[in-house]
Amino acid sequence: MKKSIHPEYHEVVFMDSATGFKFVSGSTKSSDETVEFEGKTYPLIRMEITSDSHPFYTGKQKFTQADGRVDRFNKKYGIKG
Secondary structure, three states: OOOOOOOOOOEEEEEEEEOOOOHHHHHHOOOEEOOOEEEEEEEEEEEEEOOOHHHHHHHHHOOOOEEEEEHHHHHHOOOOO
């Protein structure tokens, strides 16, 4: 590998801005903000959406189309299941 061409990889704390949920992960992203997390100081990166607030992961997602293709076909042609 060539030297000095790869970004520095280190641990950072990602924080969900909506819920305040924090977790540690490795990243090449850096930040001027720091936070104390589990007894250690890490750079802090604020996120708008994480698995803690995303509708898909929280179960609050609304499905726009509840009927499947077979159900729509049966309904269209009056076939009882």
